[in-house]
Amino acid sequence: MKLIKIDKKSLKEGIDKLKRTYGVFGPVREKDEFEFKALGAAEMPDFSFSNTRMSPKAIVYPQTQLMFTYSLNDADDDCRILKEVPMDERPRAVIGIRPCDALAFPLVRRNFDTPEYQDTFWVKAYEATTFVGLACNVPCGTCFCTSAGTSPFGKEGLDVLLVEDGDDLFAEALTPKGEALLETAGWTAEAGGGAEEKITALAATANEQISSTVAFDNIKNREILELYNAPFWEEEGFSCINCGTCTYVCPTCWCFDIQDETYGKSGVRMRNWDTCMSPLFTLHASGHNPRTKKVERVRQRFMHKLKYYVDKYDNGIQCVGCGRCVRLCPVNIDIRSICNKMNNFDSEACKCETASS
Ligand code: SF4
Ligand code: SF4
Numbered sequence: 001m002k003l004i005k006i007d008k009k010s011l012k013e014g015i016d017k018l019k020r021t022y023g024v025f026g027p028v029r030e031k032d033e034f035e036f037k038a039l040g041a042a043e044m045p046d047f048s049f050s051n052t053r054m055s056p057k058a059i060v061y062p063q064t065q066l067m068f069t070y071s072l073n074d075a076d077d078d079c080r081i082l083k084e085v086p087m088d089e090r091p092r093a094v095i096g097i098r099p100c101d102a103l104a105f106p107l108v109r110r111n112f113d114t115p116e117y118q119d120t121f122w123v124k125a126y127e128a129t130t131f132v133g134l135a136c137n138v139p140c141g142t143c144f145c146t147s148a149g150t151s152p153f154g155k156e157g158l159d160v161l162l163v164e165d166g167d168d169l170f171a172e173a174l175t176p177k178g179e180a181l182l183e184t185a186g187w188t189a190e191a192g193g194g195a196e197e198k199i200t201a202l203a204a205t206a207n208e209q210i211s212s213t214v215a216f217d218n219i220k221n222r223e224i225l226e227l228y229n230a231p232f233w234e235e236e237g238f239s240c241i242n243c244g245t246c247t248y249v250c251p252t253c254w255c256f257d258i259q260d261e262t263y264g265k266s267g268v269r270m271r272n273w274d275t276c277m278s279p280l281f282t283l284h285a286s287g288h289n290p291r292t293k294k295v296e297r298v299r300q301r302f303m304h305k306l307k308y309y310v311d312k313y314d315n316g317i318q319c320v321g322c323g324r325c326v327r328l329c330p331v332n333i334d335i336r337s338i339c340n341k342m343n344n345f346d347s348e349a350c351k352c353e354t355a356s357s
Contacts, residue, residue, distance in 0.1 A: 003199075004171040004182055005191035006162075011169070012044055014185035015095065021184050022130065023092040025059050027052055036094065045096045047164065050140045051322060055101050055251035057108075059094055060125040063248075063273050067121065067258070073265040082269065087121065089128050093181055096134040100143070100320040102157035103150045104251035105131070107320065110313055111254050130177045133158040135199075137206055140323055144212040144336055148321030152206035153199070163199050170195050214339040216317050220310050226347045227307055228299070236302075236338055237295035239331040244275035246301065246325035246333070252318050255281070276300050302338050 006014065018024050019041065026045025027034045034049035036056040068082040105126060112122040136143070136152035145151055155161055159178030163170045170191055173179040182188065219227070247253040257274040260267055274281055277298070282291045291297050309318035319335065326334050 001172060001196055003191040003195045004173075004187050005189050005195065006169040006171055006187050008167050008169060014187050015039070015044060018093055018095075018181065018185050021091060022181075023088075023090060024095060025056070025092060026095040036097075047096055047134060049096075050136075050138070051098050051101070051324070053324070053328070054249055055104065055322065055324065056094055056097055057101075057104065057251050059092065060105065060129060061108075061112075061122055061254070064270055065121060065272075066268055066270050068269040070267050070269070071265060072262065072267060085268075087124055089124055091128050091130065092125075093130045093132060095132045096162070097131055097158075098136055098322070099133055099150050099152065099154035099156075099158065099161075100145045100148070100322040101251045102131050102133050103145075103154060103320045104157070104322075106157045107149075107252055107316075107318065108254050110315070130159045130181045131157060132160040132162060132178070132181065135161060135163045135203070135206070137164055137202055139206055139209050140327070142212060142323030142326040143210055143321060144214055144323065145321035146207060146210045147213045147215070148319050149316045150320060151203070152210070153203040163202060165198055165202065170199060212321075212323070212336055214317075214321070214336050215343045216306060216310065216339055218343045219307055219339075220314070222307075222342075222345070224303075224307060224311070227342055227345060228303065230342070230345050230347070231350060232338075232341050232345070233295050233299045236333065236341075237298035240277070240294055240298050240333055241331060242277045242279070242294055242297065243330060244277045245328050245330065246335075247275040247277060248273060249324040249328055250319075251322060251324075252305070252320060257281075276304070298333070302335065302342070305335070306339055306342055 015024060024039045025036050026039050027049045028037050028043065029046055033053040034046065035052050035054055036059060039045065066085045068084055070082050071079050073079055109126065112119040139152050145154065150156060155174055159175045160181060161172050161174060171182060171187055173182050255274045255276060256271045258269065258271045260269050279289065279292060283289045291300060305318040326336065
């Protein structure tokens with residue numbers, strides 16, 4: 001493993017060099033929270049964060065994305081012809097993304113970039129991005145990444161992994177994109193002996209601090225209808241207020257809605273993040289709505305992440321264990337307990353209980 005040592009005092013110099021080639025994004029403090037933002041000329045990423053409130057998915061998949069423009073003016077030659085809005089395809093670098101959020105990109109890629117279908121907006125933005133991770137030396141109490149496919153020092157989805165060690169950072173390039181970024185920043189000084197051992201010790205300490213776990217090993221073997229009809233959905237869905245917070249903050253939620261907005265004789269077609277927690281999400285043009293009840297929408301969110309996705313891709317759950325939805329749900333609905341309930345559900349015992357009551 002080739003490790004580079006970066007003195008934090010020289011971080012600004014390297015990031016200034018990166019800004020000449022890349023659009024650079026990083027975590028910045030916004031009142032009491034942190035968010036990923038495009039860094040201005042004088043701005044630096046602030047590494048004193050646990051994780052951001054919103055995930056950095058918007059860097060690749062904006063909350064609102066203009067796709068096409070059109071004219072409704074019959075005098076125009078291109079009247080009623082959709083014209084693609086040019087994308088910003090310049091290279092961009094995300095500095096300080098946490099390993100859980102980085103893993104979310106290859107996970108959602110299974111939806112946006114398939115052999116049959118490619119979402120060119122997502123794919124072009126993803127391919128233009130270099131992901132520079134920051135290992136979590138001190139994970140949050142709600143993190144459960146170690147049972148969701150990664151870990152505080154996980155590398156999947158990253159081009160570079162940075163590890164903080166006092167006044168220094170260690171950097172490991174994980175891909176050619178990552179090597180190019182380190183070269184561009186001028187971060188080339190090899191770390192001396194002992195760096196690898198230090199990182200191993202920091203990783204072990206971080207892993208020990210993850211206190212939340214989820215189990216999903218039984219979910220794949222269960223019949224869909226067995227879980228779909230489980231009685232615990234009423235209880236879980238009762239307190240949900242359908243605010244959609246859990247889906248908007250989630251790095252692995254990918255649903256969107258496409259809308260046209262016209263202004264006089266011209267218009268734009270855009271896509272906006274949508275949420276399966278909204279009753280309008282499944283409203284058909286006919287007026288029929290297959291999920292009118294709140295409990296049906298709550299069940300859909302968890303069945304999609306923990307059962308339908310698991311069955312379709314056979315590659316873990318559609319969750320990276322970032323804990324945002326656990327922290328931010330206003331009524332404390334907790335994916336960890338729901339996952340464990342789904343995993344341990346015993347429909348036979350349930351039938352017996354119903355029969356004897
Ligand atoms: S954040 Fe909580 S209350 Fe809001 S939609 Fe999600 S589960 Fe329901
Ligand atoms: S479902 Fe919750 S814990 Fe899992 S990735 Fe989404 S926000 Fe994070």
